[in-house]
Amino acid sequence: MEEKKISKAVIGRLPRYYRYLGELIEEGVERISSNELSVRMKVTASQIRQDLNNFGGFGQQGYGYNVRYLYAEIAKILGIDQQHNLIIIGAGNLGQAIANYTNFERRGFLIKGMFDINPKLIGLVIRGIEIRSVDELESFIKANDIQIAALTIPKTKAPEIADRLVKAGIKAIWNFAHTDLVVPEDVVVENVHLSESLMRLSYRVSSRKLEEEAKKAERN
Amino acid sequence: MEEKKISKAVIGRLPRYYRYLGELIEEGVERISSNELSVRMKVTASQIRQDLNNFGGFGQQGYGYNVRYLYAEIAKILGIDQQHNLIIIGAGNLGQAIANYTNFERRGFLIKGMFDINPKLIGLVIRGIEIRSVDELESFIKANDIQIAALTIPKTKAPEIADRLVKAGIKAIWNFAHTDLVVPEDVVVENVHLSESLMRLSYRVSSRKLEEEAKKAERN
DNA sequence: TAGATTGTTAATCGATTAACAATC
DNA sequence: TAGATTGTTAATCGATTAACAATC
Numbered sequence: 001m002e003e004k005k006i007s008k009a010v011i012g013r014l015p016r017y018y019r020y021l022g023e024l025i026e027e028g029v030e031r032i033s034s035n036e037l038s039v040r041m042k043v044t045a046s047q048i049r050q051d052l053n054n055f056g057g058f059g060q061q062g063y064g065y066n067v068r069y070l071y072a073e074i075a076k077i078l079g080i081d082q083q084h085n086l087i088i089i090g091a092g093n094l095g096q097a098i099a100n101y102t103n104f105e106r107r108g109f110l111i112k113g114m115f116d117i118n119p120k121l122i123g124l125v126i127r128g129i130e131i132r133s134v135d136e137l138e139s140f141i142k143a144n145d146i147q148i149a150a151l152t153i154p155k156t157k158a159p160e161i162a163d164r165l166v167k168a169g170i171k172a173i174w175n176f177a178h179t180d181l182v183v184p185e186d187v188v189v190e191n192v193h194l195s196e197s198l199m200r201l202s203y204r205v206s207s208r209k210l211e212e213e214a215k216k217a218e219r220n
Numbered sequence: 221m222e223e224k225k226i227s228k229a230v231i232g233r234l235p236r237y238y239r240y241l242g243e244l245i246e247e248g249v250e251r252i253s254s255n256e257l258s259v260r261m262k263v264t265a266s267q268i269r270q271d272l273n274n275f276g277g278f279g280q281q282g283y284g285y286n287v288r289y290l291y292a293e294i295a296k297i298l299g300i301d302q303q304h305n306l307i308i309i310g311a312g313n314l315g316q317a318i319a320n321y322t323n324f325e326r327r328g329f330l331i332k333g334m335f336d337i338n339p340k341l342i343g344l345v346i347r348g349i350e351i352r353s354v355d356e357l358e359s360f361i362k363a364n365d366i367q368i369a370a371l372t373i374p375k376t377k378a379p380e381i382a383d384r385l386v387k388a389g390i391k392a393i394w395n396f397a398h399t400d401l402v403v404p405e406d407v408v409v410e411n412v413h414l415s416e417s418l419m420r421l422s423y424r425v426s427s428r429k430l431e432e433e434a435k436k437a438e439r440n
Numbered sequence: 441t442a443g444a445t446t447g448t449t450a451a452t453c454g455a456t457t458a459a460c461a462a463t464c
Numbered sequence: 465t466a467g468a469t470t471g472t473t474a475a476t477c478g479a480t481t482a483a484c485a486a487t488c
Contacts, residue, residue: 006427007454007455009454009455009456010455011420011423011424012420014419014420014423015413015415015419015420016416019398019416033468033469033470034469034470035469044456044457044458045457045469046456046457046458046459047456047457049469049470049471049472050455050456050457050471050472053470053471053472057470057471059469059470059471060463060464060469060470061462061463061464061468061469061470061471062463062464062467062468062469062470063464063468063469064468064469064470077423078419078422078423078426079422079423079425079426079427080419080422082426084422084425092317092320093313093314093316093317093320094313094314094317096313096317097312097313097314097316097317098414100312100313101414101415103398103415104415104418107415107418107419107422108422109418109422147425148421148425171425171428172421172424172425174417174418174421178239178323186428188421188424188425188428190417190418190420190421190424192412192414192417194318194321194412195235195321195323195324195327196235196236196239197394197410197412198324198327198329198394198410199234199235199238199298199300199327200231200232200235200410201368201392201394201408201410202298202299202300202304202327202328202329203231203234203297203298203299204231204392204410205299205304205367205368205391205392205408206298206299206302207226207299208391208406208408209299227478227479229478229479229480230479253444253445253446254445254446255445264480264481264482265445265481266480266481266482266483267479267480267481269445269446269447269448270447270448270479270480270481272447273446273447273448277446277447279445279446279447280445280446280487280488281444281445281446281447281486281487281488282443282444282445282446282487282488283444283445283446283488284444284445284446285446
């Protein structure tokens, strides 16, 4: 069973397919062709078929794809058909935002606990999730079979906490701290660098402005 | 002056270069070669040189790159040498998290106001930023020369608000709602889809697990 | 000047799109 | 069966890496 390596680009698109299929289900659409879906999603039909065929043949010639079936298959591929136990480290606004976002639980991500160093926050309960002292981190991870840790703390504290998480057996870090974590290769890190996202936005706004000015200059 | 089109991949990497250069400045490093930087950043030196040369020759043969100079030049490219006026729509945890993140202001993003529909939130002041009723949206945008709107509201409300923002003359939307916004082509949308990020993480955790199981099975 | 390192061209690699035979 | 649409191979396009002449 040689697993062919799936490219990052393909994986990056899967959640978007999943989202669109979910919307189709809500609309009561039963089947869809790669072509119809390509129009909705503004990608090529070719890309959709290529992407899906990395994982198997989910469609049927002359028919297209059954929406519910494809939706369920993508869920399996993404691993969101299974339950993941998650903790949040850093109970500030961002940590609380994640804790309050109920959709994650619908996708199988169960938030089991939150951690902070601020004594004012420790003991508070958010949507049934208790905020604990970071001192309890390791014992909690082991006792509750935690796989994923969301890191919503300042970048200065992130490397130390990441080390502790790795030692405690965490398999994945959802990293919101503005730094690149160094972890062993069997630990997955998914970065959400908001400031980088905002800079990309800034670039695009600025380059648009330059283009417009260039056009205006040309007219004169 | 034909502007050659810069690829999305290159733009995506610029903020990371910027971050590493900032760290080098803090460390007191004056100059760096593409090769040294490539080791730190875990990319190829070739890629660094290619990326930078999209925008001009910032280095010097036999010397490398002056860290402060390159840092300043990338800031110009990203447009973060200029001030951007920003509003946040949706004053929930995520909106408040952004409002409280002071680093954005250091990069020239000035948060001028927050908006919500919840009467309990309207009137509150967060870090000097007042939460206003969404009714005041259009007048506020015009009166305060707002270019960027961060959208931290549920997906159901996002399309309607996006339309209003566009009509009010907003040039860029930083979209945290889990939906793809439809806007005219001169309006920039930068998406931050947290649930998609979490699914990518889930995929990677799940596929790691499968690989390990496959390896174990092979041994038997 | 000699050594180092860029800027840039050429080669390679990978991802996307197009085309079409297979098949429902 | 005829029409539709997939799965998949081939062609194209773009991005990354390698190589090296230019030059500080």
